[in-house]
Amino acid sequence: MNFAREVVDSAPRERPALVALDGEGNRREIPFGEVADRSARLASTLARHGAGRGEVVMTVIGNTPEWVDAMVACFRIGAVALPCNEQLRPKDLASRIERVAPRVVLAAEHLIDAVAESGFDGPVMVAGDERLYDAPEAPAVDLAATDPALITFTSGTAGEPKPIRHGQRYLHGQRVQAEHWFGAHAGELCWCTAASGWSKSARNAFIAPWLRGAAALLHDARFDPEERLAVIERECVAVLCMSPTEYRTVVKRAGLQPLPSLRHAVAAGEPLNPEVVFAWRDATGLEVHDGYGQTET
The missing domain is CATH 3.40.50.12780 (ANL, N-terminal domain)
Incomplete structure (x- = not known):
């Protein structure tokens, strides 16, 4: 192989x-x-x-x-x-x-x-x-x-x-x-x-x-929550994978809005709190699929 x-x-x-x-x-x-x-x-x-x-x-x-x-x-x-x-x-x-x-x-x-x-x-x-x-x-x-x-x-x-x-x-x-x-x-x-x-x-x-x-x-640049949403929209991103911290920051600091191209969203790292999941769903219509895994596996 x-x-x-x-x-x-x-x-x-x-x-x-x-x-x-x-x-x-x-x-x-x-x-x-x-x-x-x-x-x-x-x-x-x-x-x-x-x-x-x-x-x-x-x-x-x-x-x-x-x-x-x-x-x-x-x-x-x-x-x-x-x-x-x-x-x-x-x-x-x-x-x-x-x-x-x-x-x-x-x-x-x-x-x-x-x-x-x-x-x-x-x-x-x-x-x-x-x-x-x-x-x-x-x-x-x-x-x-x-x-x-x-x-x-x-x-x-x-x-x-x-x-x-x-x-x-x-x-x-x-x-x-x-x-x-x-x-x-x-x-x-x-x-x-x-x-x-x-x-x-x-x-x-x-x-x-x-x-x-x-x-x-x-994207080789520092994290900016408003730019994150702009890039998703401009580049027509269909699948998004972010850390829970990034999801929380976007919800808190950026104006969440519908993202027409985005079909699926996932998170992994520490647990994602329900309030952020609900806020993301209400604004974009998407559920964030929170994953669990270990570096070892």
Whole structure:
């Protein structure tokens, strides 16, 4: 099995994969063909720097296409992706580095200093550097269901964050929740707002939409409740996945209104209080489907 081959490479090259927005108002539409090509070239560069099968690649990148490229590149060659939240401090990065020993770190340019301060002494690459893509396309390798694919860290609410390793079957196993909870339909645009580095982001930022034939929205900007609603309306988002805190903030600080394109809404994290569920339903006509899960599963 190989997620990159079976989901990315096999999709029609012109089918929309990502809609990427940044904090400066820039917008990019990226088809599957571009994701396939760029991730394959990046995979060759990672392998050349020692990130082969079973080796860990740490990413310290926001919700950008370059993060998706890195994740898919790892899936392609059997490297183990370790996405980290860009808000982590150097000591937090150092703790993760000590526990999982990444072979390579791929970081956003503004986070390179934080990686250096963490004490990491291996190869560090700047996400988005076009020289990383100046390489031949790496083929997708055959992987076993139990081969490692992904490491995510727990939140640390019940003690020190701990690493959780998931196998290749974890990626394909997301089909169940992608259909029955996340609820994406083919041809739709879906938005999971979780920052890269969280378990929910690893599952739903792009994996769940793609498994259902949908496209994923990436928004690399600070959370603003009014802008959140504006983006949903402007981009015709059909499926929305937010944290309970974000739902509460939108209800409290933004003028909730009908959102014609939005068909389905889900939440995950801490429990979502009924008052927010009722307020969202009264304004939009949609029930928020509150999910429960663990990083470990």
